[in-house]
Amino acid sequence: MTAQTQPRPETAPRVWPRRAAYAGIAGAAGLAVLLPTGTAGAGWFLAGQVLNVNGPRVYPVRVRAYAGNRITLTRTPDTARSIPLSFVWASGHARLGDVIALDRVTVTREIESVTRGTLAAGIRGYTSGYVFEGDPLSARGLPFDEVVVPGELGALPAWLVPPTEGPADDTWIIAVHGRGAPRGEALRALPTLAASGHRTLVVSYRNDLGAPASPDHRFHLGHTEWLDVRAAIDYARAEGARDIILMGWSMGGAAIFNLLRHWDHEGFLRGLVLDCPVVDWNATLRMNARQLNVPPAWTWTALKLIQYRLGVRAADLDYREVASRLNVPTLVYVDHDDRTVAPTPTVEFARSSPDYVTLVETREAGHCRGWNLDPTAYEHHLATFLKSV
Structure with missing residues (x-):
């Protein structure tokens, strides 16, 4: 099943700058990649950018003027895109x-x-698709509890949000953010x-703040x-969950695919929601490298x-092999102009399991910005989807 969301008119030519190509792999601001000479050195550097937790934060966008409710910024493909975004600088955050x-x-x-x-x-500063900053109450008016999930390496902070309509049932939603993103991605x-009637547990994982x-x-x-x-x-089960729905953005989707490699859910998994998930890291790295004009050997x-x-x-x-074995209803969002995570493997995975996967395709949104393109x-x-499962 495929659902189409109509794109909005593009206001500028689509020219993606080299410095922004690693936006999703190395953080929302992108990276100014300075490649060393030599295949081994360049390969070592690139691998470090993908895996480095404490990579440098880059601020490629400058405020040229600001007065009243108007701001003039450096033009980039992001700043020129007329969708809800945020502008983030070292000591502040604003909604555009x-x-x-x-x-x-x-x-x-x-x-x-x-x-x-x-x-x-x-x-x-830099632009971000995470237009809301704060916690569920301050940002979205939703009551919540701060809870702690006992993890393998220690305590993992999480938000537990009750349903807004009716008493909570015994299905929990577990929301998993992407690489380098905050819980606020959710x-x-x-x-x-x-509004689905389910509790939602917005989790953190190792290396998060x-x-x-x-x-x-x-x-x-x-x-x-x-x-x-x-x-x-395990926390949700201990608190009375009868089954769960998993929702993952970007690398959160990759974490879910790895979970499914190791976990026989035995019916405890009720459904999946994946927003621009990483289905193939190999294809994603190659795509980013091509955007940076990195030689194939590197x-x-x-x-x-x-x-x-x-x-x-x-x-x-x-993870296409894992994805092909899905046996639960799955909703997948993909944007064909994603320049952070390769979209083609996601489309291939979705079309390989038409009985289980509903695919929502967009253009002109970018990585994990389907909501920003058309919230409604x-x-x-x-x-x-949540009602159907």
């Missing part, structure tokens, strides 16, 4: 409204609100999840993070080093 005007080098947009800090001309979808670090201080691309998702499932070396550091094979980084359509698909 519509594009008002643009020229070759700048974009003027409305400011919906400044949620933290003080805006001024000259500030440098805030866009949280009102729809809360407030969570234990992994022993090697590296991301494992879902290959150890799945253990923390399993810990959240990319091959980086992939080999990633496999070595994680103790996995190339085949372990491709995104929430409609999500609410309809």
Whole structure:
């Protein structure tokens, strides 16, 4: 089953800058990648960018002018995209409204609100799809409890959000954010999840702020993070959950796929929701490398080093085989203009399991921004799916 969300008109030519190509792999701001000479050195550097937990935060967008409710920013494909976004700088956060005007080098947009800090001309920052900052109550008006999930490495902070309509049933939703993202990634979808009648547990995992670090201080691309998702499932079961629905964004989807490699859910898993999941890390790294004009030999070396550091094979980084064995209803969002996670493997996975997978396809949104492109359509698909399972 495939659902289409109509794209909005593009306001500018789609030119993706080299420095932004690793936006999803290395953080929302992107990376200014300075490749060393030599295949081994470049491969080592690239592998480090993918796995490094403490990579540098880059602020590629400058505030050219700010007055009243209007802000003029450096023009990038992101700032020129007239969808809800946030502008984040070292000490602040603001929500961006519509594009008002643009020229070759700048974009003027409305400011919906400044949620933290003080805006001024000259500030440098980055754009993000996480338009809400704070917790479920402050950002979305949803009551919640701060809870702690006992994890393999220590305590994992989580938000537990009760349903907004009727008494809670015994199905829990467990929401898993993406690589380097905060729990706040779930805030866009949280009102729809809360309206489903289910409790929602928004989890953290190793290397998150407030969570234990992994022993090697590296991301494992879902290959150890799945253990923390399993810990959240155990917590829900201990608190009375009869079954669960898992929702994952980006690398959160990869963690869920790794969970399914190791866990026989025996009917405890009721459904899946995946937003731009990483279905194949190999394809994703190659796509990003091509955008950076990285020679194939360097990319091959980086992939080999990633496999070595994680103790996995190339085949372990491709989850199509896992996905093809899904036996629960699954909702998948994919954007064909995703420049962070390769979308083709996701489409192939969804079309290989038409009896179980509902695929929502968009264009012009980018990575995990289907909600931003059309909140009404995104929430409609999500609410309809949750009601159906």
